[in-house]
Amino acid sequence: MSKVDGMLLTDLPGVGSSLAERMITCLGQAEDVWDALRVGDIERLAEVDGLSGNRALSLCRDFASSGWQLSSKDATGVRGESGIESVACGSTEGIGKKEGVGPFLATSEAEKIHHKLIEELAKNARSKATSNRLKLLMPYSLSRVAELNSRRVLIANAMELTSSHGETATELRESLGGISRLSWPQMRCERVVVCADDKVAERLSPLKKWCRVLRISSSETWKDYTVFSEVTWVGEGGPKGKTPDNWNIVAANAPLGLVLPERTIAWAKHNLKALQSLSSIRSIVLPKNVPTAEAITEAVIDLKTLASVLGELGDKGENSEALQMVKDELWKVAKQIESEVQTTVSEEMAGAQLSLQGSDMLDMLADANLLQRRIASATEEVIDSAITEANNDLSTFLGQAGINLPRGIFSSAWPPKLDRSALEKVEIEIDERLELDRTQTTLRLARNLTPLISACDSAIRSLIEVDAWLTIADWAQKEECIMPKMVKSGVWVDKGRHLLLGFNPDPVTYGIGEAAKLKGDRQSVALLTGANSGGKTTLLEMLAQITILAHMGLPVPAKAACVGHIEKLHIIAKASGTQSAGALEQTLRKLAEVLTTPGKRLVLADELEAITEPGAAARILAGMFGAAIDHPDICMLTVTHLAPQLLKASGRKLRIDGIEARGLDENLDLIVDRTPRRNHLARSTPELIVRRLVQQCEGDAQSLFADILAGFSDEADSNSPTTSLASVTA
Structure with missing residues (x-):
């Protein structure tokens, strides 16, 4: 199959x-559709009737993340380490979908965080084309480690260029800002x-x-x-x-560029800014x-003649400017010369005299035209000159x-006058030469x-x-980011x-799973406790990011990081309220x-008990944590306010x-250390408020709050992780 038909496209x-x-x-042929999807040409896809920009972006993301690929026989240019990530589509016969590949972002919350990250990255793009390319970045699951x-x-190489060759990187940034995807103008040619x-x-x-394309009939010739x-x-x-x-x-x-030359030149003018940027990039001296x-260097190696050809774009022909100038001034100059002829003759003849003898007069009486001929003879030399x-x-x-x-x-004859018909022929000749010059220039x-x-x-x-990649490198430098180490499991x-x-x-x-630096932190499942607004959800989101x-x-964004390869990321946000029986059943089924399903995954959950x-909730979640x-192959971190109950229920x-x-400051804001303490049940916000009230109240009210605070302390002692683990072991 040399091209993709509707059946394969409908698999998207x-x-x-x-x-x-x-x-x-719209795009011309099926290979062009696949090519646009592969490179993420959102603008071009959005030209399709009924396909919005957002839908085009979604299609490109689906293509990028779902495992669709070209077989090796169809790959015409995989250049991994050189800076080019994608595969060039020749024939699409080898396009197929990898078996067993599902979405890495397994929940809507995971998708939301990914979307926000991509939008943040795209803000740093120098061009719309680069912004659209960044929006296509999707996570690779375990099956796509290569x-x-x-x-x-690619990213590490880009970071090396921006950090070690600052002046070159600055030149590149300026020129790359003018880059855009090339497109054909909408036009009709005569x-x-x-x-x-x-x-x-x-x-x-x-x-x-762009034009009429005709196939002659058997009865026609080119003369028709x-x-x-x-x-x-x-x-x-x-x-x-x-x-x-x-x-x-x-x-x-x-x-086809020679068949319809006007279209070719219109393409160059339509994309002039991008082409000038290409020419500018080619002139930059790049490090070895x-x-x-x-x-x-490899990308622009075949553009040796681009600068000179762009310089010819404004040319109207070797002689066009002169022809046009003569055409524009022809009648004005001719009339002026005509007037000058008449003025010159008049001035020359102003002092002229005609001498006649008696016999001359008699001859003129006999021949009425003789005087006319004598006068013409006397003025002929002046007029001819x-x-x-x-x-x-x-x-x-x-x-x-x-x-x-x-x-x-x-x-x-007097007065000397221009031959208008002769001058009109000159004008016609100029028009013909202009058209010929234009045609020759267009073809050239x-x-x-x-x-x-x-x-x-x-x-x-x-x-x-x-x-x-350079945009990401610049962003990484600005945000003080580092390349993480990819490990077997967990995150640290x-x-x-x-x-x-x-x-x-x-x-x-912080860390959990085998990625954690301390052996004591390598459990695959952990509960995270703490006061409201203490940073628990922020920590979950940071790990997700x-x-x-x-x-x-x-x-x-870290000083150092280790991240385990996974197939899926599950982020479960806090429920807005107690669910109905049907919704609860569906939630428990999904959880x-x-x-229980095979596959490496990371689960980050926020207050599942809600x-x-x-x-x-404690009894249900205790069973779920036991399964985890x-x-x-599962690592799971859960924010919870039911840690004591979960310990008791799980056994x-x-x-x-x-x-x-x-504690709390004078504005009732938490004074908190955002890094979690290991094997520690953190105090809740209500306990901190009661403690503050004990300090601020007097008399019976103070005694009341002191008794309440003692209840918090007794509960913490009886339900501390160490005590509970010891009792479970016993």
């Missing part, structure tokens, strides 16, 4: 046969494309969007098409010998032995455009531009990829930071599926960590 989520056909019609490692190399062969006509069919002002004849059957004016004769296999710089000078002046003027002066353009430019079209398109795509961060709070938060060091960034191959009443502990060893608040 949400693409029906009708949309598939519209996509093919692709993840390849991207990590030129008619004609051929005499069915196969040639089929090859020319993509041009129908001289009625059109501009014609390109493709292949056999065209005129032999002299070619009609404004005709373009090309071979049957001529590139730096992979990202080498990728840029003036006309000769005028001819020289007008010839010099026309000679600027290579036009010869017609004979007899001035009459020798098209010949020079045509081989650059695919090279420029390839370069732009490669540079958008490179700019995406040293001085990690939440990226999306709008301020610089206190750094946190670092996990997502790491699985996208990107740097993370049980997560905790789904039902506290007593029942028994699952060999198992549960790791309980706490974000401990030392």
